[in-house]
Amino acid sequence: MDRARNFIPGPNQELLDIKPIRSLAPMFPAPMGVNINQSSTPPLVCVTPVGQFPTGFGGGNLPAFGSFTTFSVTANGFSQAGTSANGAIDATPISAYKTRSSGATALNGDDEPYSGNQTSASGRKAKKRSAGLSADGSDGVKVKRPKPIYKNLVAGKELAFLPASPNNPREIVEAVHMTFEALRRRHLQMDETQDASRRADLKAGAIMMASNIRANVGKRVGTAPGVEIGDIFYFRMELCIIGLHAPSMGGIDYMSAKFGADEDSVAICIVAAGGYENEDDDTDTLVYSGSGGNSRNTEERHDQKLERGNLALERSMHRKNEIRVVRGFKDPAMVAGKIYIYDGLYKIQESWTERTKFGVNCFKYRLQREPGQRDGAAIWKMTQRWIQDPSTRGRVILRDLSSGIESIPVCLVNEVDHEKGPGQFTYTNQVKYLRPVSSMTPMQGCGCQSVCLPGDANCACGQHNGGDLPYSSSGVLVCRKPIVYECGEACHCTLNCRNRVSQKGIRFHFEVFRTANRGWGLRCWEPIRAGAFICEYTGEVIDELKVNLDDSEDDYIFQTVCPGEKTLKWNFGPELIGEQSTYVSAEEFQPLPIKISAKKMGNVSRFMNHSCSPNVLWQPVQYNHGDDKHPHIMFFALNHIAPMTELTYDYGVVGEETSHRARTCLCGSLTCRGLF
């Protein structure tokens, strides 16, 4: 029920009484920040406007979204134990509050059960940070390209991508995460164009840090609000900016905490990614190796010492505090890639030392997963088994709903009731146009040999897409745009060209499953990266000619109705690095005439339900004809999607015209519009 319970230690343990650091006047002009309160109380979320802006930002002319009012929200509806409701707090980044005297952390009279007690003297650092955004324009942070990013921050646009009223931690974490990804994809695109160093993760991370666009700033024991078990990540920097695990490389995150009069160093989060010799056979226990012993720069190995993270783990074993665990696995989808899964809270049961094969001593800690938590890494293990051998998937009604039409079988399962399957329809992986494709305007192609390369000024397809190829080398959509032009038959490049993504069809193990209250739904065994292609909306193009009463009976029509903000704001990376906005507001949004019905025929996408907080977006794509009014409708992942998470997209905002067809929304999201 309450978060505070997470902090209640074992029977022998004193109550923790560290005071939160807040209600202090900011020492420095703080950069804009989103800050989930670091204490254990219900998350108080504030967005603080920047004290100073770079020159040139007049008061007028700000975009309509993202006004610069200070607001702070006291979260309602969150249960709270043992603490009185808090007033609004100032959301100046925690780093700005750090003081040299540890006593300063106890200034507050509240009875917070637990919070950070960072006594290290790093006010200096905070100052430096702020300088990055200050009016003098001196960039205190080194991010190489594009050069003066922070000068170009546009006031309104900084806030623009954030939720309109960020009063729930999940929304903030998602927004921060999404922004990081948008930045990372864009930086990767630029890096690939210039054949530069490919650490887009670090570049995106540095910008997020410098602009203080992050969640859960300030360390805390227990859950990180807004981060849910099963959430997946592809880079350590992601864990960093959402406040799940602060060290960018280190495996052990720890902090100093007060226990009555004592002060102790305790571990708060570990990343178990197989860096040391761990055997993780089952998903409820974990043997974690202590840190150190193998220097990165020298060959020499030495015994591990009981200091830093190791000491914190040792103390945590005695304090019996909960420790967040992130498990890292090799991502089969990438050559050299990892996937990180947040697996919830664990406690250390025992520790010992072991002699490694190099003959040095190493600490070992056995952690036990706290009972009663939903599955995290266990789902990953399960679905990986299914992918290797689909016959191990139980509760199957039909092995392949596509009858072999898709290269990967589409499973039909029901674990809820006794429905035997969806109504009759014909499975097709193609769109049936009113006119045959051959009679449509042909698309012009490029003359690239072999494959199209980013940055090639001679590539007609690159030009067609506005200069950059729309996908990164790993096949991920970088940015949402009116139309994406893939290479097609008219092009000289081969099928290996990176600009052929959605035309190659699905690449995931889909599962059509029975939902609790929304009929059939769609989900997937694989984890899906933000920007990855998911599927096309196939069916019959019915167009405006057939707008009639008969439509209201058709639940399977796709139209390019304006989606909600989450979808519209997917692109907001560019703004942060001073590039031109690609944002299209709901007012500016122009629907396309195309209308596809999947009632009689369709593919997996006809089972995708609506959500006001979707994880999938649609994107028009062209490749086999030149009729831009009737493009293919392709779906891409809006954020990283954990295995077995239902795939949903935003069916669009109800307009007057379509209101007679509006339905009550059951998406259950906190930002639900109620109808769709």
Added chain:
DNA sequence: GGATGATCAGTTAC
């Protein structure tokens, strides 16, 4: 030719 290892540049927070 796909897995594996060595190398290197790079970040955060202590």
Added chain:
DNA sequence: CGTAACTGATCATC
């Protein structure tokens, strides 16, 4: 301020 650290991309090697 130097430095440790369960990174991540690339290139050589088997």
